[in-house]
Amino acid sequence: MMGTVLFFMIYSVVLLYNTANSNKSTIVDVDVVQEQLKKLVIQVAKLNTSMYSKENIKVCGSSNQTNNLNPRIEKLYTSCRQLFSDGHNTNDVYRIWLFRGYRFISIFCDMKTVGEYSKERGWMVIQNRKNGVVNFDRGWNDYLHGFGFPDKEYWVGLYNLDALLHQNRVGTAEDNLALRIDMTDWDGVYGHTECNSFYTNPEKDDFRIISVGTCVGTPQIKFTISYMIGSRFSTFDHHSESRRPTECVRQQKGGWWFSQCRFSNLNGVYSSKREQMTKYRIFVRHWQKLNRNNTSLRYVSMKLQ
Template identity: 45%
Template sequence: MIRNTATFLVIIFIVPFAICQWKNAALGDDSSHITFTALKDQITLMLHLVVDLEKVIIESKERNNATNQLEISIIHSNGDVFNDCNEIFNKGYTQSGVYMIQIFHGFYQMPIFCDMQLPGVFSGKRGWMTIQTRMNGEVNFDRSWNDYLHGFGFPDREHWIGLRNILRITKQKRVGKFGIRNLAFRIDVEDWDGVTGFMEHSDFSMLSEEFDFEISDLGQFSGTRGLGSHLGFNAHKPFSTYDHNNDRRRNEACVKSQRGGWWYGFCSHTNLNGVYSARREKMTEEKIFIRNWGNVNPRNTAFRYVSIKLQ
């Protein structure tokens, strides 16, 4: 059904445009080559998105016992189009929840959970796009490269938005006062004792899929006292999964012990996509962890909740 719809759209909208560009090329219009190349890239991306959407719907059907209904509660915004959660907040939608966000310069929309409660340390603004959530262990995060590439879970519950989507978001409009490259990155955690902490960086960017989504910049740091900028150890590291180990410095023991996809490097200082910890467990590198959490909570209690956001 989805592929048939995509094919119909290609025939109705893109094919006539391609014919027009072919005619321009025949008349010697040099700009048509550039436009046609961009068109080809758009078609390729759209086909990828069709596969991604098909996968999301299949997973949604499985979650809802094949009821053929999506149970993601999306907050409607009267047809307004937004590039990020801060724009939504500024329009008066101050309730945290799932909203539709334009991705890739409006090429398609996707549901994203917007956290409207927390002001950014560096921007002072509200409205964060949530790219990962851990809250109850219902979703398995020990997954393949392909799963981490496209994303899994549901935006209103446990989920990973997908490396390709994170990269697309980094190309969207930024907010803040550190220039056009600014896209703040924030991690919020809470352990089973109710102790909370956060880490925020003023800038986040990563390289393309060709370079395995390596973190290229993190900017300035602010966070809970005693926690430190442990994510800084993951900078300039490619993303890895059990079936796609991209760091030669990461030995076999680390691959086996630190499960889930992450920017590891050596045996990492953080892994927020690790195995979910049960109540009363202590934090270990084999599960979700941030090194030196014991500086914040001397009991070193495992995390109950994790959220990663972009603004």
């Protein structure tokens, strides 16, 4: 009952805040509304800690508790870009407020990389592979809710990804977020791509990628990512991608927008520096054109702005 009351209270304040920002003639003190909103958000976030205890990002089997997230930040930031604009320019884990579910999640913010389209800093890291300490060979439920450590190896979770992709669509008609992917192999060869309009459908369509927009960066990488358009997210225990052969379902590990099994899988099994790249581990097509040794990837990161 208390949760329902708080939900409608905060919903009313959010509407009032959006109205005040969009209509300057409205007699509303935006600072007062922001302060009221912040107080209500703290109450709802604490209440939702128990509500989302089974759905929040799993960190080695335990829930990611709201009251442990970066107490220095008091404003309701909905992106790392906003944080950077307010002077938080250190790579770190920050609280990001989700309008969907009225709750916080912890996100690692890359404050050093400059967007090729935006020319600004502040990226929300949604996936990170760097040393293989976290197992990415998991089923559908884990990929829905997320797992790992935001400042180490990490998958944000499809529910949280869906909420992040809708942040700009709450009360606005802004464009989709940009997606950036950076990768480096064990020989030190680097590649990246940045696509300016990443968007997926909701869960009922298995988070199908419907847009990546225009992509720039390493040619071999950007062309590979473009093949993901139209693909549904799939795991070994949740396979709905008709274009993906049964053999790939059995042999490819992790969860990904596989499409046909020969383009990419950035959530595959982590490889050592002595291994070559294979589609049954972390894989991106045409890497051999960048490095003729076809060396396996040491580092992969996906981020949104």
